[in-house]
Amino acid sequence: MKTNITPNFRGWNALILHRKHVGECKLAQQLSRLGIKSECRGINAVMNFPQVDVIFVDVDEGIDEMFPWLAGDATIPLIGLLGSEAPGRLAWALSQGISSHILKPISHSGVFSALTIAQHNYQYRLNNLQEIANLQQRIKLRPVVLRCILQLMDLANIDDSRAFMAMRAIAMQKRISIEELCVSYVDDSASLMQLYQSHLRGDLYSRVLK
Amino acid sequence: MTTLNIGLLFSTTGTYQAIGKDALNGVLLGINQVNHNASLALQIEPHIQNPGGSIEQYLAMTDAMLKHSNIQHIFGTITSIARKEVLPIVEKHDAMLWYLCPYEGFECSENVIYYGACPNQHIVPLFEYVLPKYGNKAHLIGTNYIWGWETNRIARELLMACGGEVLSEKYYAFEEFEFSRQISEILEKKPDFILNNLVGSSSYAFLQTLAKAALQYPELSRGKLPVLSCNVTECEIDKIGQAAQGMYTTASYFQDVDSKENQQLQDLAASYFGNPIKISSEFAAGYSSVLMLAEAVCEERSSEPEMVKEYLANHSFNTALGQLTLDPKTNHFPLTPYIARVDQGQPLVIDQNVKQVIADPYLVNFNAHEFAVKIAHGRRKMLGNSFLKVIK
Numbered sequence: 001m002k003t004n005i006t007p008n009f010r011g012w013n014a015l016i017l018h019r020k021h022v023g024e025c026k027l028a029q030q031l032s033r034l035g036i037k038s039e040c041r042g043i044n045a046v047m048n049f050p051q052v053d054v055i056f057v058d059v060d061e062g063i064d065e066m067f068p069w070l071a072g073d074a075t076i077p078l079i080g081l082l083g084s085e086a087p088g089r090l091a092w093a094l095s096q097g098i099s100s101h102i103l104k105p106i107s108h109s110g111v112f113s114a115l116t117i118a119q120h121n122y123q124y125r126l127n128n129l130q131e132i133a134n135l136q137q138r139i140k141l142r143p144v145v146l147r148c149i150l151q152l153m154d155l156a157n158i159d160d161s162r163a164f165m166a167m168r169a170i171a172m173q174k175r176i177s178i179e180e181l182c183v184s185y186v187d188d189s190a191s192l193m194q195l196y197q198s199h200l201r202g203d204l205y206s207r208v209l210k
Numbered sequence: 211m212t213t214l215n216i217g218l219l220f221s222t223t224g225t226y227q228a229i230g231k232d233a234l235n236g237v238l239l240g241i242n243q244v245n246h247n248a249s250l251a252l253q254i255e256p257h258i259q260n261p262g263g264s265i266e267q268y269l270a271m272t273d274a275m276l277k278h279s280n281i282q283h284i285f286g287t288i289t290s291i292a293r294k295e296v297l298p299i300v301e302k303h304d305a306m307l308w309y310l311c312p313y314e315g316f317e318c319s320e321n322v323i324y325y326g327a328c329p330n331q332h333i334v335p336l337f338e339y340v341l342p343k344y345g346n347k348a349h350l351i352g353t354n355y356i357w358g359w360e361t362n363r364i365a366r367e368l369l370m371a372c373g374g375e376v377l378s379e380k381y382y383a384f385e386e387f388e389f390s391r392q393i394s395e396i397l398e399k400k401p402d403f404i405l406n407n408l409v410g411s412s413s414y415a416f417l418q419t420l421a422k423a424a425l426q427y428p429e430l431s432r433g434k435l436p437v438l439s440c441n442v443t444e445c446e447i448d449k450i451g452q453a454a455q456g457m458y459t460t461a462s463y464f465q466d467v468d469s470k471e472n473q474q475l476q477d478l479a480a481s482y483f484g485n486p487i488k489i490s491s492e493f494a495a496g497y498s499s500v501l502m503l504a505e506a507v508c509e510e511r512s513s514e515p516e517m518v519k520e521y522l523a524n525h526s527f528n529t530a531l532g533q534l535t536l537d538p539k540t541n542h543f544p545l546t547p548y549i550a551r552v553d554q555g556q557p558l559v560i561d562q563n564v565k566q567v568i569a570d571p572y573l574v575n576f577n578a579h580e581f582a583v584k585i586a587h588g589r590r591k592m593l594g595n596s597f598l599k600v601i602k
Contacts, residue, residue: 006573035574
């Protein structure tokens with residue numbers, strides 16, 4: 001069974017973008033209990049944006065272009081502080097890519113769970129974005145794979161399925177994607193043929209062993 | 211003379227009535243002390259409510275006390291379910307809940323005085339004592355709610371940190387009494403120890419079933435298979451009976467603690483109740499918390515929760531639980547995590563010289579590596595500092 005490790009935010013720095021108010025003091029106090037240093041700034045103060053691990057932003061007064069990144073491309077987890085539930089404000093929060101939220105009035109409960117959920121969601125989103133970028137790159141290289149397979153079919157006088165299986169087996173052996181392998185060998189007939197022959201010798205060798 | 215109304219919300223009937231009665235008795239003894247103290251211009255008027263373990267009753271009674279009885283301070287709730295249910299109402303009224311029981315942590319309300327131990331004050335020190343001595347393969351059992359789940363989750367995390375293993379983990383409803391399948395599983399898996407986080411009568415039934423099975427299977431006897439608890443105190447030992455013999459438990463107070471304040475409390479309780487009685491950490495905490503409240507109200511001339519809290523954070527109190535000052539950062543008290551082994555119906559403290567531990571309800575300062583090193587060091591000490599074991 002997987003162990004759920006206790007989330008620990010000791011040593012984190014947080015930025016609270018909200019006009020100063022008793023609620024934000026409570027938030028700062030609760031963050032301090034969790035080992036997090038925080039700084040509270042007004043919503044418009046985006047100059048000298050500090051290096052922090054998490055941002056709490058007032059969704060009621062949040063404005064476009066308040067962060068030094070494009071909307072939705074936050075480089076750290078954003079936690080929305082929600083008072084109004086007007087659809088326009090919620091849409092703004094979603095457009096910024098908030099990872100979790102706390103309802104106002106801010107009390108001492110809810111901060112730990114908001115941080116835990118935000119950290120999880122932010123990491124999950126990052127992993128997904130990375131995976132999507134990786135898959136998009138591979139899709140872009142489909143024509144290269146196709147050309148390489150056609151070249152191998154022609155060179156080795158084999159059908160498409162044998163050519164593809166050979167390239168896929170080689171890629172797996174080298175622990176790279178078939179796209180990466182094809183990029184290295186496409187339009188280089190001599191190297192491609194050499195690669196295929198050494199693959200066949202490897203196959204023969206493993207058959208002898210059996 | 212000022213009169214202070216306080217609410218006492220303890221379940222003195224139902225599955226965990228033994229704890230409820232003991233905590234209530236402690237608070238009532240404290241009230242009696244205050245009301246008979248001529249130097250305090252204060253009379254405390256208790257409003258006693260018995261929710262009988264029903265969550266709906268906890269809610270209704272809290273609401274009624276805060277709305278209609280001119281009450282700002284409520285002492286009570288035993289389980290975390292009850293505390294979490296009443297907390298929003300207490301916060302809404304900006305009142306104060308005095309919580310006296312050990313709990314699973316991860317909470318820090320401005321409207322609660324946490325007088326019970328949190329995990330770094332109970333399970334962490336208990337494991338630091340037990341794991342080097344008995345090993346790190348555990349059978350976890352608990353009541354099916356947040357106390358059992360979360361304390362066992364922390365136990366699992368601690369065990370993983372030092373290369374241990376959870377061989378099995380089971381949860382039961384509050385009023386479950388049938389544990390024969392558990393016994394079979396324990397016999398089959400052969401854990402180094404059992405961590406029992408069951409609550410109330412279900413816990414007593416489990417321990418009794420285990421003790422009965424030990425007559426047939428000596429490997430289940432306490433000498434060979436220790437049972438640990440983070441919440442069993444003196445007030446429940448009689449209900450468990452002989453089956454409690456040899457079990458380990460941890461608390462911030464035991465009757466066996468060697469201190470002047472403890473002796474005074476026991477003498478006072480004996481004279482109030484007419485004969486010597488068993489006193490638990492909930493009793494001792496209940497008693498001293500009323501004295502703290504009374505002193506704060508008299509000195510501050512206010513019963514406003516914020517003023518009371520500030521007074522508690524700026525003054526030191528001599529109690530049977532030690533010299534205490536409220537930590538304003540967490541609203542918890544620093545407590546002494548004593549470990550005791552039950553012998554002849556009485557938990558006997560293993561080390562009287564344990565140091566107070568500051569509450570860390572979110573385990574912010576817990577370091578898994580340091581914990582593992584501590585366990586390994588303890589293990590080496592148990593083996594007599596010998597890394598090599600002679601096998602004949």
